[in-house]
Amino acid sequence: DTEVTQTPKHLVMGMTNKKSLKCEQHMGHRAMYWYKQKAKKPPELMFVYSYEKLSINESVPSRFSPECPNSSLLNLHLHALQPEDSALYLCASSQVSGEQFFGPGTRLTVL
Amino acid sequence: AQSVTQPDIHITVSEGASLELRCNYSYGATPYLFWYVQSPGQGLQLLLKYFSGDTLVQGIKGFEAEFKRSQSSFNLRKPSVHWSDAAEYFCAVAPSYNTDKLIFGTGTRLQVFP
Numbered sequence: 001d002t003e004v005t006q007t008p009k010h011l012v013m014g015m016t017n018k019k020s021l022k023c024e025q026h027m028g029h030r031a032m033y034w035y036k037q038k039a040k041k042p043p044e045l046m047f048v049y050s051y052e053k054l055s056i057n058e059s060v061p062s063r064f065s066p067e068c069p070n071s072s073l074l075n076l077h078l079h080a081l082q083p084e085d086s087a088l089y090l091c092a093s094s095q096v097s098g099e100q101f102f103g104p105g106t107r108l109t110v111l
Numbered sequence: 112a113q114s115v116t117q118p119d120i121h122i123t124v125s126e127g128a129s130l131e132l133r134c135n136y137s138y139g140a141t142p143y144l145f146w147y148v149q150s151p152g153q154g155l156q157l158l159l160k161y162f163s164g165d166t167l168v169q170g171i172k173g174f175e176a177e178f179k180r181s182q183s184s185f186n187l188r189k190p191s192v193h194w195s196d197a198a199e200y201f202c203a204v205a206p207s208y209n210t211d212k213l214i215f216g217t218g219t220r221l222q223v224f225p
Contacts, residue, residue, distance in 0.1 A: 004154075031211060035186055042201055042215035043155070050211055097210050099145060102154040 003027075004103035008089050012109045013081065019075040021106045030075040033100065035090040036067060043090055046073030049074060050096065081110045113138045115204050117216035124192050125224050132219050134202030142204040144185040145213070146176055149199045156163040158200075162207070163186060171194070197223040 004025045013019050023032065031050040035043035047066040048055040054066065063085075067075040074091060086109050092100040114137045124130055136142060144164050147155040156173040159170025166178040178189045185202060 006154075033211070040218075042218055045213070048211045055211070088152070092155075094210060097208070099143075099157055099160050100213060101157065101209065102147075104154040105152070107152065 001076045004091055004093055004101050006089075006106050008106060009104070010107045011111075012111065013078065014111050015057055015081060015083075017081075018077070018079045020078065021089055021091075021108075022073040023076075023093075023103055024072055025074060025093040025101070027093060027101070029093035029095055029098075029101075030071060031094045032035050032068065033092040034064075034074065034076050035092065035096075035102075036085075037088045037105070039087075047076075069077040078108075081108075088104055113142070113204060113206070113212075115202055115214055115216035117200075117202055117219050119219045120217070121220045121222070123136050123222040123224065124140050126194050130187075130192045130196070130221070132200050132202075132221070134185045134216060136183050136185065136202075136204045138183075138204060138206075139179065141207070143207050144176075144178060144208055145203040145205070146170065146174070146185075147201045147203060147215075148172075149191045149201065149218075151198075155201065158187070175205065190222075194223045194224055194225060196220055220222050 007022045034046040037043045047061045049068045065077045088103045088105045091103040094100040116135045125183045145160045146158040149155045200219045205213045
């Protein structure tokens with residue numbers, strides 16, 4: 001299995017909602033990532049879980065919080081988002097010092 | 112600081128024509144190099160990678176790339192483009208010691224005319 005799966009594919013939420021994005025991989029990779037991608041822009045790294053240690057992009061606001069229940073799963077919890085947070089959210093995984101494999105993304109719209 | 116430059120924002124080619132997408136990087140040592148492709152609203156698919164060894168790298172979908180250390184370049188090529196190749200192409204680099212730190216270029220949008 002060489003796939004990274006993401007659910008849901010689309011999500012619409014209000015600014016007071018709490019929601020979660022889910023990512024799963026079964027490649028035995030030890031590193032997983034969340035990226036945010038705005039239209040016509042490259043992905044921007046938000047978080048990295050590598051060997052169960054979290055690294056955070058300092059520019060990411062606290063209304064985004066990652067959770068890694070186990071080495072195959074990575075969640076992104078969303079709370080009190082703003083309309084400018086609307087974007088494609090991409091999950092990726094890799095072996096340490098290997099290429100990153102991306103999921104299909106979750107298209108998030110914040111109203 | 113590390114950086115990746117894709118000089119061409121938008122390229123248009125005819126189906127069957129050859130293609131070259133340019134990528135230049137700035138990095139103190141030889142990094143790991145990647146090309147990804149993204150169809151609209153989709154995730155990124157890895158086309159090919161260069162870690163070491165032969166500087167001409169073969170990838171999926173008939174793509175190849177050549178690493179030229181002297182020019183700090185990693186250009187992507189395809190001898191004959193198909194209409195299904197229309198997409199956004201991203202060049203990316205990472206330090207060889209930590210591929211968590213993947214740095215993307217701004218992307219090149221490829222349009223293919225029949």
